[in-house]
Amino acid sequence: MTGNADHTTAERLDLQSRISDLARIPPWIERLASTYSIPDSTQFAMNLCLEEALSNVIRHGYRGTPGSIAILFSTRNGQFVFVVEDEAPLFNPVNSPELPAMNSLEEAQIGGQGIRLLRQFSDALEYHATPRGNRLTIGFASARSVTANI
């Protein structure tokens, strides 16, 4: 598995397709934040987007089967960029229909909120199918406002 050729990968985290492996993401982001001076609000958005993206890959891509997921981190043009690569069946969260925000407890569609949050909290989102699986690129501006997208 290789990273996107347009990026100079600075850091990499390799995970297995287990929900328990998601616990390795927050300390990794904390370390990146310390190295690259990432603001708290951006760290929050990174944690949120990676948890949503990877839990989708694990639950709906690999569906309980063993598999690998690589997260590549780089900086480019004022953005912090994560590339998530897996070898699961193809799934494009960028083109998936977005559920509306929940507006009643009776009609709550909780399960579909992950993709909505992924889109709302990232500043750039790109998907490419690869010969071996999926590549999702998630970008975050280096300066962001917590209230900008509300």
Add this chain to the structure above:
Amino acid sequence: MPISTQELEGGITRVILEGRLDIEGAAAVDMPMNVIAGTKKAVLVDMEKVSFLGSMGLRALVAPARAIKGRGGKIVIFGPNELVEKVLKMSGVDTMIPIHHELQNAIAALQ
């Protein structure tokens, strides 16, 4: 994720959540939240010390809220930080579970 409860005057139960309400945190609070939802009718979810909220954490809030309201009860959220509140608002949870930043207002909403 630590979860504790405190009984307030007027039959109000304050549920204090602390730490990350991510997939692991949501799994940890699911059972106690369901027990609370099945037995209490006025619930104040104190999120002042919640540092992170993901979609599975939303599920851990909305499912009990549905049960409480289904029994004719009330539930409010108190004191989320700015980023946690952003998640609540973007997903529309704030339209189903009112958010308060003043404890007195949160309590008043349950009475």
